[in-house]
Amino acid sequence: MAANYREDREKDNEFNSRLRVNLSAIDDIDNVNQADDKPDEAAGEEGHYVHPDARALFEKMPCLERIPIFGKSCQGYGPRCTFSLGLVYFLNKGVGYSLINYACFSMFTSRFGVSGVRYQRLASIAKLGFSIKAFAAMTSDSLAIFGYTKRWYCAAACIVGAALTVGYGCLPKKESSADIAAGFIFLTSFCIANVDILSEGHYSRLMRRRPASGPSLISWIWWFILSATIVGAVIQGPLSDKELPQVGLFIAAATQLLSALFFVWNWYGEGTNREEQLADALTLKRELNRALRERQLVSSFRATGSGKEEDGKADSGLDKPVSAEAAAYYNAEGELNGDFALDTLHDGGETAEDEAPALNIVSCCGGIVEINKGVCMRNWRIFVYSSLMACSVITMMCVTILGTRWQLLYSCIAVVLACGACAFWALPFLIAKVSIYFFSYAFLYLQLPGALDSFYMASKECYPEGPHFSYVFYNTIGAVIGNLAGIAAVAAFPYLFSKHSLRFTLMFTYFIQVLASAFDIIIVKRWNLYIGIPDHAMYLFGDAIVYEVSYYLAWMPTVILLSRICPRGSESMVYALVAGFGNLGASMSNTVGSLLMEFKWPITTKDTCDFSNVPMLLLIGHILLPMLIVPLSFVLVPAARICDDIDVNGNIIKQKARSLHRKQRREPGEPINELPP
Structure with a gap:
């Protein structure tokens, strides 16, 4: 049993590198001396999985499989998803947003003729659109449109963002246009932020299912973003020198509109809302059940005091840290962490892992809109916090454009205090x-x-x-x-x-x-x-x-x-x-x-x-x-190193597991040479 839990821990630790940066290089450097102690994870099913579309593509063009980043991404997620993610980020957040950003100073000072002080104030609005992307993420997770939680939101954001960008570029050459332009920039950046955060949510879900290809997919996306930023800079610089910055905006509108095609064709491969909710519910149930079983195992050793009497195999299993999953679900005192009401299935105990849970989904408007009531109930604090942040951002935008300097000062103080206090209420x-x-x-x-x-x-x-x-x-x-x-x-x-x-x-x-x-x-x-x-x-x-x-x-x-x-x-x-x-x-x-x-x-x-x-x-x-x-x-x-795994309480997971193991075996506390720096 201890050996099985040790294998589960090794598989769980792969998730530490699945998000927005490639953490594998850091973990490899840290764990180079421990390689001999780890089981061969590549021998599992995950290491041999190849997407069916990728297998067909590689049979026709074997050279594509040897492309380092692309080949690994295609194996896990398929060529359509890989291509569409890269191209959407290249066209939308890459070329589109960089053109809007690089054209900003020329549009406001040369075309609209505002002063440097006024431009300083209005320039802050460009970043405000990205400040409320959490509200967009929460809304899409709660309300599915035409059966999908991301597809049609992204398509609409691309189309609306393109229209707003064209409107921004067509404003007349007079100073009064600057305030309207600031509003257009805010709404356009919000549309781009929508596509960004919903795409992140989609590939994060994919990486939870196929974590081995996750770091390659992240690298693939960021190469497209950085290369697109360079392309945007090359295009916009000469246009601004020729006093034609609005042409760059029209190009940005075209790139956003082109991005919408990938969502209309559903090249992301997003499943319907019911399919995705069912898959997430089953995954969360398995994770919680595994955490509960690990907790019960630890409790049995604590109750019997048999840590020393068990055979060497079991003892060595307890010597290993409990999984990051279990450490995250429980606090330092060993109780179930209440902060994880964020997205945990509270079903009262263990159930069959393959048993399909009931989905709390309400259909409205003839099935056009589906409300994920369970998501809303589990994450109501997050929804309140994201709504407060959205209201705060809209307030800041209006006061920045229309308010006096004193009104702007008071609004800044109120927004910072409200959002800061609500963060401690809504988040761990x-x-x-x-x-x-x-x-x-x-x-x-x-x-x-x-x-x-x-x-x-x-x-x-x-x-x-x-x-x-x-x-x-x-x-x-x-x-x-x-x-x-x-x-x-x-x-x-x-x-x-x-x-x-x-x-x-x-x-x-x-x-x-x-x-x-x-x-x-x-x-x-x-x-x-x-x-x-x-x-x-x-x-x-x-x-x-x-x-x-x-x-x-x-x-x-x-x-x-x-x-x-x-x-x-x-x-x-x-x-x-x-x-x-x-x-x-x-x-x-x-x-x-x-x-x-x-x-x-x-x-x-x-x-x-x-x-x-x-x-x-x-x-x-x-x-x-x-x-x-x-x-x-x-x-x-x-107080942790970059290569350390930490739980939701800020404790280093390996160190926390060692401390718990010493308590189980009734040994003294942490040795002096193992205290954190």
Whole structure:
């Protein structure tokens, strides 16, 4: 029996690498010395599974199977699903969103003629659309349209997003169009965020079923996103220099509209709502039953005190950690964790694992709409929290466009307090702390596009001594070099930080971002010219390389931390909430930057430019405020290494299992040399 549980634990641990980054390199580095002790997982059914469509494709074109990332993804999920996921991300979140993002400054300042201070305020709205994607995820999980929970939502989002993008590009060339354009950007980014989060939910479900191909699929998707970002930069830079930024928006609309075809044809291969709900219910029931059996096994050893008397085989089984599943469902005192009302079947005890549970689905409007009542009941706190965040984001959008600076300040304070307090009410305690940390991580490093973009792009007539960058250099060359540097940083991350603590890695990478800001201050103060370094070279080394490398290095541990603590069965929902709160923090950083300009340190970007206050804005927003991340890291981030598995209470699972085993065997507590650092 102990051997069977040990095999279950080995299979369960494969799920640690199934989310949004490839964690396998980190785990391989950490476990290289333990390889001999593990059973041959590849010998199981999962290791030999090949999708029927992939088998047919590989028989006709065997060379495709040898393509490293594509071949492995096709084996698990089929060529249609693999191709459609990559192309949807390439067209929608990649080319489409990057074109909208790169055209923003040119549209607002050149076409609509707004000032740098006004642009600083309106630029925050672009990120607000991604802040409420949790509400979209919760709505789609609760309400199925025409029998599907994702397919038709995504198709509608692509079509509506394309129409909004065309409307944004057709606005007349006058300053009053800027406020309407900000609303279009918010709605368009919300549509793109819908496709993003619902696609993440779909492939997360696929990876729970076929985890062996999961890391390859994630790598496949992110290669498409990064390459599409480069394509978008190459297209938009020359268009902005020719004062035709709206053409890039029309291209973005076309890419979004083209993405809708994959959902109309259902190339994702999504099953109907009833099929997916039944499969999820059976999976969750098996997982809970396994956790209950493991708990009963541990309780029997505790009750009989037979840990020492059992044979060596059973004893060695208890020496191994209990599965991450069991550790997640139970708290430190051994009671069932109440926080896992998120998505757990409370059926009162063990039932036959293959017995089909009753589905609590209500049909409305002649079957056009299906309400997943069970999902709503299990996740009602999440639904309330996501609704509150949606209302907060809409409030921030309206006040940003129409409100005074004081109204904007009061709204920021109210939204942060309300969403922060609700996070601790709706989420498990550790996930709530991580959510607050993600918000602070994005918020404390103030984004200042109104100041920096205006400074770098100022004309010779407005600011004779400025850098006078072109859009081709600023948006295209800088973006291409920055993305290439970011790819290198992501590839090197597992080898640089795999065994360091989360706290150290997060603080270290954050301070590299702060260091990169020194290059901006040097350029703004024109000190680089005194030592003979041209503006273009200084910018490329600073913002394009050092900052992008630091950004990706800082992004990796945050995603890894979230991947480690997301509860099984609720990954997409919880990830959307935490990531959405982080996006809200990034938007708030823009807003606070605009408040600093409006209250204390204004800039002038029309007629005769005045950027004398930009160094002070950079000092406060890029150097002093980010220092607050140090105490927050010790308060909100668990004391674990990047390569450690942690449960929902923040405990290292292996260490927790050893401690429980010592209690079972009536041994003393943790040895001094095994205490956490």
